[in-house]
Amino acid sequence: MSDVATTAAGQALGTAASSRADAATTTRIRVRRETAPYASPYLAGVGIGVVLLLAFVLMGRGLGASGAFSSVVAAAVNTAAPSHAAGNVFYTRYLSDGAANPLRDWLVLEIIGVVIGGLASAVLAGRMRWTTERGAGITDRRRLANAFVGGTAMGVGAKLARGCTSGLGLTGGATLSVGSWLFVIAAFVGAYAAAPLLRRAWR
Amino acid sequence: MMAPLYEFGRFGDSASLVVAVLLGIAFGWFLEQGGMGNARKLSGQFYFTDLSVLKLMFSAIVTAMLGLFWLSWAGLLDLSRVYVPETFIAPQIVGGLVFGAGFATGGLCPGTSCVAAATGRKDGLALIVGMLAGVFVFGEAFPAIGHFADSTARGAWTLPQAFGLSYGTVVGGVVAVALGAFAGAEWLERRAERPARPMKVVA
């Protein structure tokens, strides 16, 4: 069906095809068809800014995300192969000599909160959907593959840079850290460079 | 009362984990409210059709940045106790480029992928798995590339230090750049909405 969308037969056909594609891939868990509109990105941004400021005021640190993934991986490697983990400086940084559970970590708890908050917001707005967000130009499977590959690249990139858009972009941005601003600029450059290759995925 | 509260011993480690969850909930809430849990909306940034990512991130950064400055000026916050992400010039630029490419490919970042997954998006889940894989790959490769990852360190280097300007001047400059970027974003979005080509409008 997605092939129809990409033929030269016309965009109009493409629109119809994508609706059919959407209908075929979604299983709504809410009866409500209308979903509430998103909030203004400016206001949502200011909201996040206040949360970020609260983090600084309460904890002396900002928000983050990628660090939680590292803790999870380190914990997994440590469980599966403790001696291997112990010999690798990257993992030991997250394991603190087995004194504490590596998952008992500020960022891990924060990410758990993110899941809860995102869930709550979507439930109340009627935006819960068991689906795959993609353009009509590709299949579900292709989209999921892209997501996996993109995630892998971000995992590597975030560890190299010691942060991601939350930790470096938001926290480093607000504290005017040079490396963070460099990271964000580089990330946008990398994204805009890769985007043309993926145009079909989102249309 | 002096902030950061945790740094001044106002509460302990266990309470800080509760704080983490609560801040995370608010973070995730606002991310979902802003539509950042939806990869299709988010990727609009890289095709200049929907610049919510820029608006949201920059709004958050400006809000927290102004908050840090003025709370510190008022003597309520000890800025020297606030964590500034360290600068590693080369790894953060390279990491940023790789991260950005992954961002455009996956359509979500580490934090927003958790929001997406929480709201039922399979691509969010795929991205999370990809991130874990990426972190693992990095961890395994660390003995080889650790040297690069630790190179060109500059410590907690801030923009005021780098430019030789006062903190306040940089703050004002960032606000100016942000507002300019917002104006540009509004213009780009209006241009995208004009039907130069038939655009598929999805609710």
Add this chain to the structure above:
Amino acid sequence: MTADARRRPGIERALAAVAVIGGVLAVVAGSPARPTRGSVDVTELARIVEHEEDHVTAVELARWIRDDKPRLRVLDIRADSEFADFHIPGATRVPLAEIARMPLDSAATYVLYSEGGTHAAQGWFLLRARGVKNVFFLRGGLYEWLEQVMNPHVPSTTPQAQRDSIRALTLWFGGKMTVVDSASTVPSAPDRELSAPHKSDARESIRKIRRRAC
């Protein structure tokens, strides 16, 4: 895609106005607070100490003062009363806490001294942590100044030219040189073993890395 977001232009404009005000006032305000965090390159510092580039001798300092070395700031780290009793000409009294906070002159050459040299060495470390490069301390402290400049005991075997030079320097500061027979020995300040710059302040700079990246 943007049609799916609810916009509130009124609130957004109000927030933008707040941001503009906040930003403009920030430029006026300049600095949020005196930065209290310093950082050190320990390898570089170790090298400096090892090469003895961290201190000056009393005679060197005396020459700098006499020759009116530009932008020389001599700082006395002792108590008020001690300073009032006697201090090196041209010195200003600055307690260690002030050293941590005082405004810095990037073109100046700072020389710190205290009674024996320990406090001055700590002050040296603080200024290095604050980013000052041209800073030295008097390793033997005031003792060295008194012994080498104000009241030097010069062995009779010293060449005449050197003796004249020392005498001139001493007289300039209102001191008195004494020539002694080489048989008698006087312990000189530089021979005293003094501790290297204190590492206690490195604690503050190198924070506990419990918080990992982001």
